[in-house]
Amino acid sequence: MKPFKFEQATTAVQASQTHADAAPNARFISGGTDILGEIKESVLEVNILVSLAGLSGASEIISSDLGLEIGALVTLARIASDQSIVETYPALAQAAESVATPQIRNVGTLGGNLCQRPRCWYYRSPLFDCLKKGGETCFASDEGNKYHAILGAENCHIVHPSDVAVALLALDATVVVSNASGDRQMPIGDFFVSPDVNMLAENVLEPGEFVSKVKIPKPSSGTRSVYLKAKERQAYDFALSSVAVSLEVRDETITQAHVVLGGVAPVPYSVPQVDSELTGQKIREVDVQAIGQLAVKDAQPLSDNSYKVRLTASMVARAVSRLISE
Amino acid sequence: MAQLPISYSASITLNVNGTDHQIEVDHRWTLLRVLRDVLGLTGAKRGCDRGECGACTVLVDGDPVCSCSMLALQVGGRQVRTVEGLGDANSLNVLQEAFLAEDGGQCGFCTPGFIMSATALLESNTDPTEDEIKAALVGNICRCNAYGRIIESVKAAAKSEAS
């Protein structure tokens, strides 16, 4: 590990300024489980780590009639077990519970999870000078791409690694980002950017900016949600494919739907055509297999990952099926 | 002449097994490194150094964490518990006795990590189901795959603590 300086920020302003001043070789750190791995692998060179752990108010979960506010420093373990989240936002609790291991969930935070870097094995190896690291080539284009994207990828074929982001997008969450001059917020779908927009980052954060909280609107009483994740072993695996679905059902009819795919695209992947197809359908009449197929209609699998097309269709069908039979 | 890379150091107070230690640390040192190399507490093992195997598991404020994946500076002022705080070979605690009786280990390299994860589990749940035991231990890899005996050990410990 190359030397770096660890700076404990006490205010958002201080954190932001320290980071902005040292950019581009500064990073924020909250739990650190992902960023330390990158530094150890020499994939990331940093001069300074700005710790957000001391910021006040960032470790709270506030539940109100309007919805939920979760501070960026709230750990995944808390999200997975928080009673209000488990009851009202089940997809989020399930997604948080599906991450890594208890040890990681006890340290890993919401903000860190959203900002974690890709797990692509070319990106993570210093022996591949890949597009995502500023190189010329995506090594996944032609082979060795079993875990890579089937949707929404042009040049770089990473998949976004976050489980939680997939659930949050299905729940129409808003991300609040802060810097020295204040906050701005955006729908979480706008927070993430694909490599075609910015090859070197997965989100819109500018130097000095960090995620400070996430807001989720309170779902109506007829809303239900679920997160499902396919893995290669029972536990401790990133998603081969995952899906979060939120459905609002009134009088046996779907009045709102949001289906989001994970593990298959460079960003948490919304499929609006599925949402509109579902909306207005009687729950007993939904052809879940057709819905699943529709979700992967635009898939462009690579040499080794066509299985993800079928898998993802099945996952969507299963998630929708589970919700409409609730 | 080659130059030493500039490194940063700081003084922290680390509370380990109830004792405060005033330690000078390089900013990049992990908690595991400090435990092993500075404090000589070698029960926590460096199995992967990436938070992927759990051999370095210790409790921070009661929660199991991978000490390889936290900087020592992140832990200053918090309560750290390691396997050394539980007892020695001549005075095993209830959990350790259960592991001995049920043969909950083989090569033993993962064992301190399992003991710490199981300690946290039993402190928060005195009567765990098998599924709860598995969920609590899933972050600890045992390459000898002594999982069957480990599960039985934790069950036995819960049982004997209850009686």
Place this chain on the structure above:
Amino acid sequence: MTTFKTIGKSEPRRDLPEKLTGEAKYTADVQLPGMLFGKILRSPHPHARILSINVDAARNLPGVRAVVTPFDAPKGQVAPDMPILDTEARYVGDEVAAVAADDEDLAEAALSLIEVKYEQLPFVTDAVEAIKPDAPQTRPGGNLVGGKPLTLIRGSVEEGFAQADRIFEETYSTPAQAGAALEPRAAVASWDGDNLTVWKSTRGVHADQLALSLALDVPRGNIRVMGQNMGAGYGTKDETRLGAITAVLAQRAGRPVKIELTRQEEFVAGRHRHGTTTTVRMGVKNDGTVTAVHATTIMDTGAYLSSGPGVIRRAGQGALYLYRCANVQYDGYLTYTNTPSGGSYRALGAPQGHFALESLADTISEALGIDPLEFRLKNHVGLEGQPGERVTPANEVLDTQPVEGGVPFSSNGLRECLQRGSEAIDWGQPSERPESGNLRRGKGMGMFIYRGGAGGRSIARMRLESDGSLRLLTGLMDVGEGSLTVMPQIAAEELGVGYGQVLVTFGDSETTPEAPLTAGSTATFSTGTATKEAARQLKARIIEVVAPLLDTEPSNLQITDDGVEHIQYPERSVSFAQIAESVGEIEVEAAISPGSRDHVINSFGAHFAEVEVDTDTGQVRVLRYIAAHDSGRILNPKLAINQVEGGVSQMLGFTLSEQMLTDPRNGVTLNASFLEHKSPTVQDFPEMQVLFADVVDPVGPFGAKALGEPPSIGVAPAVANAIYNAIGVRIRDLPLTPDRVLNEIEAQRGDSQ
């Protein structure tokens, strides 16, 4: 029935208490005054000539104390095809140079200052490609080890196939699998004048002592190797280069040096299970009688030979010996490639060979309309061994992996394993149909044979010490299998004292007598036999010296927990402490070269799995697993069950999720991490039942046979056959990951659901 004091009892594992408290020291825990930290520079190229190395900048970094490169390293060999450091790099990760510095961070910084000029050479990463005539050559002698396959023949397969009504042939592949012992290898070296002490992760201190002596050109007597607790290895830690490099650095620095590999290094520079491609051709009569078996295995040894020749041979053992058949042949092609090096890993090739053989057996059973269990019951090798004439002269010890017929086994509980295992899984009953329409359940089985047997020459020493305690000394290492517990059980039983009364000293090349590697599942057999003999001798000696003290004949005396007593007049007794006080320390040593002229000593078993396949997601869950083993008498049931369960679970990883992936474009290992080389977790562990056949081997110590490796052999075929039974799809390439299951469902059934 014999009653035992400790044999057959689940005595607690001797070394576990200190492992439970963190007190147990592993090599990386060794701290010496003034110790430096070493780091190894590794090749980024799969095949390259090292033209030059400039270490000036690294050497000039304050705190860097020693550097070694191929150009200045001692010229010894750490293996026949591997010098301490070489000017040719043969895989990505091959050792190129090393440094020792005051701490780990400095050593790492120093590595980044070393400039290496490479000339890249053509490379090949696939074994099947490597044996083609125009393949890039990894070595001057060609890629095929020895220039020809290993061919083993009994009878004539041509004749056997001529007798067959039907002939079946299928090809199966298995990937390289990392053993990935949780403890990354480490070594500490310290010189005192001409004397070298090495602490290392090892399963054989005497083998290491010899290998280091040859590599460093230091007399064997000047080298002491101390085994610490071993964070397991399963065979994958057998190599000498790490210890040799550490020793060279320590010598140059004049201070002790420790090198601790990172997890990534352990993945690529450790030894792993060889990837294989195996074609099995079997001839059968319509009634199911096997008339010919011909197996061909292409095995990737990677960049170095390591134990490849032994492994390629064992990959054929199933084909040669599991089914009763007069006409069999095995051709094994061991091939170099520019990938990480294969080596010994639990059961050495047998799992790969059995996967192909036992999968094909199911194909044949189905084609002939015979139940797979019946097919095995009809054809499995029996106690009498194979048909044919004994080839080994009558006065010579039989090979433990026989090819020849006409030699009986010492014991063979295979039939009992088949019967009891099948009963336990309700073989005749089809699996329940799960509620969900996308889940399918099925059962499968596989049987196996394993060369266990005698092992190498071993010496055990037993002592009545001056304070009256009893001590067993052996150079053996306990690598997690439990010999530190079972050896004192054997000694105590033979002596007639309680288990706890026998103290043990293991694994120090200076203070303990020579023992072979804890390898090949032979520790109980070889060192156990030596231990039993040493205990017998000590008992005789003690009684002999006590007889005059108690004024009687030795035949009137017996050993008790406390000492020696007169059989008729127990009040006439003397304690061990008193004996030692009067006659001083008593020490005996027994050396044995185990083996049998009359019998082949092998272990057997049959595994049965019930699985559930999710046909939507391709995920396979093992619901129930029955492992039935003939390993002779079980000396410590709890440890034995742990060993079997662990072996099965470890190989569920091999079967379902683990594989080392090498990028063919640049030779880089893509998944050198626990996250990506997907070993089973506790949540993957299925409901499992272990059965032991009621066999007492007439040759083994207290009737025991090999146990350590056999659990790993039956897993892949049992699970693959169960998957076939569940979904009617046969997957011939391991691991059976969701992508393969989904792809094969689509390809073989044309089923779009």
